[in-house]
Every structure is written in structure tokens, then in C-alpha cells.
Amino acid sequence: MGLACGYELMKRDHEVLVLEADDRIGGMSASFDFDGLKIERFYHFICSTDYPLFEALEELELTDKLRWRETRMGFYYQGRLYEWGRPDCLLKFPHLDFLSKVRYALHVLHAKRIEDWTALDREEATSWIKRWIGRRAYNVLWEPLFRLKFHEYAECLSAAWIGTRIARVAKSRRSMFSERFGYLEGGSEIFVEALCSRMQAMGGQIMVKTPAQQLVTENGRVCGIVANGQRYACDKVISTVPLKYVPRFAPDLHPDELAKIKAIENIGVVCVLLKLKRPLTDYFWMNVNDASMPIPGIIEYTNLNPLQHNVLYVPYYMPKTHPRYRAESHEFIDEVISCIKRISPSLTDDCILSSRVTRYEFAQTVCTPDFFAKLPAIRTSLEGFFMADTSYYYPEDRSISESIKVGKKLAEIASVNT
Numbered sequence: 001m002g003l004a005c006g007y008e009l010m011k012r013d014h015e016v017l018v019l020e021a022d023d024r025i026g027g028m029s030a031s032f033d034f035d036g037l038k039i040e041r042f043y044h045f046i047c048s049t050d051y052p053l054f055e056a057l058e059e060l061e062l063t064d065k066l067r068w069r070e071t072r073m074g075f076y077y078q079g080r081l082y083e084w085g086r087p088d089c090l091l092k093f094p095h096l097d098f099l100s101k102v103r104y105a106l107h108v109l110h111a112k113r114i115e116d117w118t119a120l121d122r123e124e125a126t127s128w129i130k131r132w133i134g135r136r137a138y139n140v141l142w143e144p145l146f147r148l149k150f151h152e153y154a155e156c157l158s159a160a161w162i163g164t165r166i167a168r169v170a171k172s173r174r175s176m177f178s179e180r181f182g183y184l185e186g187g188s189e190i191f192v193e194a195l196c197s198r199m200q201a202m203g204g205q206i207m208v209k210t211p212a213q214q215l216v217t218e219n220g221r222v223c224g225i226v227a228n229g230q231r232y233a234c235d236k237v238i239s240t241v242p243l244k245y246v247p248r249f250a251p252d253l254h255p256d257e258l259a260k261i262k263a264i265e266n267i268g269v270v271c272v273l274l275k276l277k278r279p280l281t282d283y284f285w286m287n288v289n290d291a292s293m294p295i296p297g298i299i300e301y302t303n304l305n306p307l308q309h310n311v312l313y314v315p316y317y318m319p320k321t322h323p324r325y326r327a328e329s330h331e332f333i334d335e336v337i338s339c340i341k342r343i344s345p346s347l348t349d350d351c352i353l354s355s356r357v358t359r360y361e362f363a364q365t366v367c368t369p370d371f372f373a374k375l376p377a378i379r380t381s382l383e384g385f386f387m388a389d390t391s392y393y394y395p396e397d398r399s400i401s402e403s404i405k406v407g408k409k410l411a412e413i414a415s416v417n418t
């Protein structure tokens with residue numbers, strides 16, 4: 001988001017300095033060296049409605065790196081793996097009655113057609129879903145996903161937020177029978193790097209390992225920022241870091257803004273990556289509802305983006321206050337290995353080539369009902385200071401494409417002189 005915003009500002013003839021606290025650019029979309037394989041910290045798929053991303057790829061001459069693939073989806077339900085994601089799979093699924101299946105399909109079609117989310121912004125997600133598909137279908141298809149991703153917040157989410165997720169994936173299908181997602185050859189990193197190179201070629205400065213520490217103001221107006229102990233003079237500061245960090249370097253925001261920031265909760269992720277000798281399944285995405293498995297799903301990334309090894313991701317979502325959030329990485333890895341061995345009993349220890357755990361505290365904002373009203377304004381009470389983060393995608397789902405959109409919006413707002 002910071003890069004997209006900076007690039008847009010440079011196109012408008014502003015001088016830009018990007019500060020990044022991490023040792024690399026990219027945040028959640030950055031890559032790392034997974035024992036010789038360069039791969040993203042978290043899995044990324046692209047949907048056919050990710051228009052801001054397509055526009056940016058075109059501008060950076062990367063459209064030829066965008067690949068589309070027909071993928072398959074599985075559903076591991078109480079000890080058995082079912083094919084999922086097509087009407088015939090739904091009809092064959094033995095654990096739901098016909099009426100529930102029809103209601104489930106109608107709910108997806110309904111969500112796909114919604115254009116104005118304001119009414120659903122005020123509604124709670126699980127009640128909305130239960131009303132459409134019934135309690136039994138909710139328990140089978142949705143309950144573990146809400147519980148394992150949102151824990152104590154499972155029944156505090158906005159229906160608009162879950163609705164746009166359903167719609168995004170549904171609109172990305174080529175037909176009722178064909179699920180299709182995109183990826184970037186070389187990973188999301190090639191996009192981030194191309195954006196950096198373009199900005200540097202235009203004279204922009206990008207500094208890593210340089211956390212913003214203190215906003216400098218004079219008579220209520222921004223005049224600089226301190227990072228790594230050094231002061232950089234500027235007339236505008238735009239924050240795209242997780243909102244919760246903002247009060248640390250901008251404590252003089254208005255108490256109402258500080259209160260709004262404090263009230264927004266986030267879910268962290270502890271994501272297990274396994275490199276396997278052979279694929280676990282043919283599925284890209286597998287939802288899991290099994291009483292003995294504490295995982296919401298498995299993303300077999302290389303069934304979307306084929307690489308030299310088979311890589312799967314298993315996300316454990318939880319607020320950072322959860323007792324397991326700081327558990328040792330090996331605990332998560334051992335648990336995932338035992339789960340995948342149950343799904344594929346022929347998988348032996350020698351099939352597991354490497355394992356790793358990546359973590360991020362701000363993986364998902366908890367978007368509660370009435371969330372539009374709960375977000376503090378992008379233009380803050382401090383003149384020359386603007387802020388947004390991934391919460392501002394709302395009601396849209398989390399995506400790189402949304403970060404580009406919000407980044408551009410920030411640049412537009414910050415460019416207007418008041």
C-alpha cells in the first residue's frame with residue numbers, strides 16, 4: 001500500500017521517501033528463502049475482479065507474468081475428503097439434505113449479485129448466513145471457519161465483509177463448473193520489486209530497516225518524521241502501517257481518532273509451510289471440518305503455481321492474546337504433519353522435505369457491523385498527516401489489489417491542498 005501510494009504521488013510530481021521497518025519490502029506479500037526455494041511468506045491467489053492489480057501490472061509491463069489456472073477444491077469433512085466447489089459435488093455431498101444444498105447455492109448467487117453493501121454493513125455475518133442456508137448447513141459448512149479464524153469474535157463480524165468474500169471468489173469462476181485463479185510467475189515479489197525499481201528510476205527513495213518513530217509537527221502541522229533516530233523534513237506523512245502502530249509515532253492525534261484506532265481488533269496468523277516430495281492432493285484449496293483437526297483448511301499452493309517442489313500452507317488464525325499465539329513453531333508443524341498424514345495415510349516422514357512457520361500479527365482486521373462508521377478518517381486531525389491500512393479495504397476482502405486501490409486513494413486525498 002505504501003509503495004502504491006508513493007508511486008501514485010510520484011506520478012503527480014511529488015518527491016517521495018518510503019520508510020519500511022522490515023529488512024525487506026513487501027509486508028505480507030514479501031518472500032523468503034525456504035531452504036533454497038524463494039516463496040511468499042503467505043499464499044496469494046488472484047481473482048478475475050482484481051482490476052487495480054491488473055492496471056498496475058500493465059503499467060509495470062508485467063501482464064505477461066500473470067498466469068491463470070483451473071483449480072480444484074476439496075472439503076475434508078469428519079474423516080473423509082470430498083471433491084468440492086461445483087454444483088455436482090454439492091449435490092453428491094451426503095451430509096446435507098437437498099433443501100439445504102439449494103439454499104446454500106442460492107446464498108452464493110445472491111451474494112454475487114449484491115452491488116450495494118450498506119444494508120449488510122449493519123448486519124451480523126453468522127445470523128445472515130444462518131437465515132439463508134439454515135443452521136444445519138451453517139454448522140457443516142461455515143461454523144468451523146468462523147470459530148477457527150475469529151475465535152471470540154466469530155459472532156461479531158459484518159455480513160458485508162463476509163458477503164464480499166463470497167462474491168469475489170464466486171465472480172472469479174469461469175463457469176459454474178470451472179474454478180479459476182491467477183498467480184504471478186515469480187511470485188508476488190516480482191510485482192513489489194518492479195514497483196520499487198520504477199519508483200527508484202523516477203528518483204524515489206526507499207529505505208528498509210528504517211521504522212518511523214516520531215511524527216514531527218509545528219503548530220499542529222506536519223513538518224517531518226524521525227526514523228532510526230534521524231529526522232527527515234517533509235510536508236506530508238502518509239502512514240500505511242497497521243493502524244495499531246500509528247499512536248506510537250503520532251500520539252498527538254485527536255482523542256476520538258485514538259479511541260477509534262484502539263477499538264479496532266485484529267487477528268494474527270501463524271502459518272505453517274511444508275515442502276513435500278509429492279503433492280498431498282490435487283486440490284489448491286481444501287476446507288477442513290473435522291472435530292479432531294484444529295485447522296480451518298490447507299492451501300496446496302503448488303497446485304496453483306507449479307514450482308520445483310510441492311508447497312502447502314496451513315494458516316492458524318488467532319488474536320495475539322490467544323494462549324497459543326506464542327507457542328513454539330514445532331508444535332504447529334507437528335500438528336499439521338499429523339493432520340496431513342490422516343488426510344493422506346500413504347504420506348511418510350521422508351516425504352516432508354522442509355518446514356517453516358511465518359507469523360504476522362495484523363493478518364486480518366475484525367470488521368464488525370457498522371464498520372464504515374468505525375474507521376477513523378484518512379485525513380487526520382493533524383494537518384499533513386494521513387493514514388490507512390488493510391482495514392480500509394472494507395467491505396472488500398484482503399488482497400494486494402485492494403492495497404493498490406487504497407494506496408492510490410491515499411495519494412489522491414493527500415495531494416489535495418486544503
Ligand SMILES: Cc1cc2nc3c(=O)[nH]c(=O)nc-3n(C[C@H](O)[C@H](O)[C@H](O)COP(=O)(O)OP(=O)(O)OC[C@H]3O[C@@H](n4cnc5c(N)ncnc54)[C@H](O)[C@@H]3O)c2cc1C
Nearest residue numbers: 001020021022027028029042044045211212241399400403
Ligand atoms: C495468510 C494470508 C493470506 C493472504 N492471501 C491473499 C491472497 O490470496 N490474495 C491476495 O491478493 N492477498 C492475500 N493476502 C493479503 C495481502 O498479503 C495483503 O492484503 C497485502 O500484502 C497488504 O499489504 P500492505 O502493504 O497494505 O500491508 P502490510 O503487508 O501489513 O504492510 C505493512 C508494512 O508496514 C511495515 N511497518 C510496520 N511498522 C512500521 C514503521 N513504524 N515504520 C515503517 N514501516 C513499518 C511492516 O513491516 C510492513 O511491511 C493474504 C494475507 C495473509 C496474511
